[in-house]
Amino acid sequence: MADFDYEIVNGRKIRARPTEWGQEVDENGYFHRQPNHFTTGFGEGKNPVEKGRYKLVWAKLCHWSNRASIVRELLGLEDAIGVNMVEHAPHEKNLGWEFVYDKDNVDPDLGIQFLSEAYYKADDDYTGRTTVPALIDVKTGKVVNNDYNWLTNYFEVDFKPFHKENAPDLYPVELRDEIDAMNAWLFDNINNGVYKCWFATTKEAYWDAYNAFYAGMDKLEERLENRRFLFGDYVTDSDVRLYVTLARLDIRYTLQLGHTKHPLFAYKNLWPYARDLYQIPAFKNNTYFKDFANPKGKEGALMETFNARFLDQIDFDKYWGAPHGRAHLSKDPGNKFLLEHGDAGIEHK
Numbered sequence: 001m002a003d004f005d006y007e008i009v010n011g012r013k014i015r016a017r018p019t020e021w022g023q024e025v026d027e028n029g030y031f032h033r034q035p036n037h038f039t040t041g042f043g044e045g046k047n048p049v050e051k052g053r054y055k056l057v058w059a060k061l062c063h064w065s066n067r068a069s070i071v072r073e074l075l076g077l078e079d080a081i082g083v084n085m086v087e088h089a090p091h092e093k094n095l096g097w098e099f100v101y102d103k104d105n106v107d108p109d110l111g112i113q114f115l116s117e118a119y120y121k122a123d124d125d126y127t128g129r130t131t132v133p134a135l136i137d138v139k140t141g142k143v144v145n146n147d148y149n150w151l152t153n154y155f156e157v158d159f160k161p162f163h164k165e166n167a168p169d170l171y172p173v174e175l176r177d178e179i180d181a182m183n184a185w186l187f188d189n190i191n192n193g194v195y196k197c198w199f200a201t202t203k204e205a206y207w208d209a210y211n212a213f214y215a216g217m218d219k220l221e222e223r224l225e226n227r228r229f230l231f232g233d234y235v236t237d238s239d240v241r242l243y244v245t246l247a248r249l250d251i252r253y254t255l256q257l258g259h260t261k262h263p264l265f266a267y268k269n270l271w272p273y274a275r276d277l278y279q280i281p282a283f284k285n286n287t288y289f290k291d292f293a294n295p296k297g298k299e300g301a302l303m304e305t306f307n308a309r310f311l312d313q314i315d316f317d318k319y320w321g322a323p324h325g326r327a328h329l330s331k332d333p334g335n336k337f338l339l340e341h342g343d344a345g346i347e348h349k
Contacts, residue, residue, distance in 0.1 A: 029202025063244035076164025168337030189216030
């Protein structure tokens with residue numbers, strides 16, 4: 001077993017969380033996000049697809065997990081997959097994600113206070129960061145999947161028997177190769193792009209990431225000039241992945257990007273596109289702007305950000321709920337979703 005640092009909390013021996021800078025930045029200052037550890041999919045011979053078997057753990061600030069919470073609601077999986085939220089709380093050491101919204105900070109179904117407890121129950125030798133999203137098997141108390149690259153696709157395909165009637169088809173069979181390619185591009189240039197800036201330890205690494213991010217934003221701006229969503233008339237899995245970064249851009253990620261070349265509201269297409277998505281209930285219900293703006297809930301600090309200082313005076317819903325004027329780009333302007341039909345299942349690539 002690896003040598004871990006611990007802190008005792010309420011009689012629990014909890015391992016300290018590794019840092020990104022400690023093991024994910026190379027000798028040239030470039031950030032390389034750790035690989036996902038629990039990547040087994042769902043279905044025959046894998047994790048069983050059963051109603052009520054799993055609980056999705058996610059965090060308001062984490063866009064990697066936010067997209068899973070959005071897709072869960074879009075598909076109507078609330079009764080099939082449980083949910084809980086975590087956050088960091090102050091301790092002597094960094095102990096990672098904690099069930100701070102529950103009584104005594106303990107998840108009532110899992111009986112754990114820290115997400116890491118479910119990680120180490122699944123693999124006691126795990127040495128990476130304990131991350132969200134995490135899908136936990138309620139029967140065993142173990143994390144079975146933390147693969148944000150594919151988790152929403154599993155929800156879209158493998159959990160289809162539990163989708164609500166007339167659920168949206170976010171991952172159409174005929175578009176899957178293109179969606180997979182777009183998702184990989186979004187990860188490298190946009191979703192992970194802001195973190196490449198944040199964790200860079202050399203100017204070269206920082207500016208490479210910074211320039212790649214804004215070049216990617218320019219490509220998306222051009223792509224959305226004549227189409228309502230990334231693949232045309234209907235929302236797909238890729239739109240969810242782009243949205244969660246855009247929603248945090250002006251009020252959270254500017255702190256990580258440093259010099260802001262273009263705020264979201266300056267983009268003629270991306271800004272109304274983001275509002276178009278926000279006005280879908282599942283997107284709105286899972287977007288916590290006040291937490292993005294003031295994540296630690298601090299008041300009266302000497303160096304508060306603009307958003308933190310005027311948080312109670314900012315009507316984010318009014319701002320994001322303003323007319324977007326993009327429906328005319330669609331051949332089916334009254335509908336944002338293509339409804340589900342039969343499909344061939346997902347192959348994990």
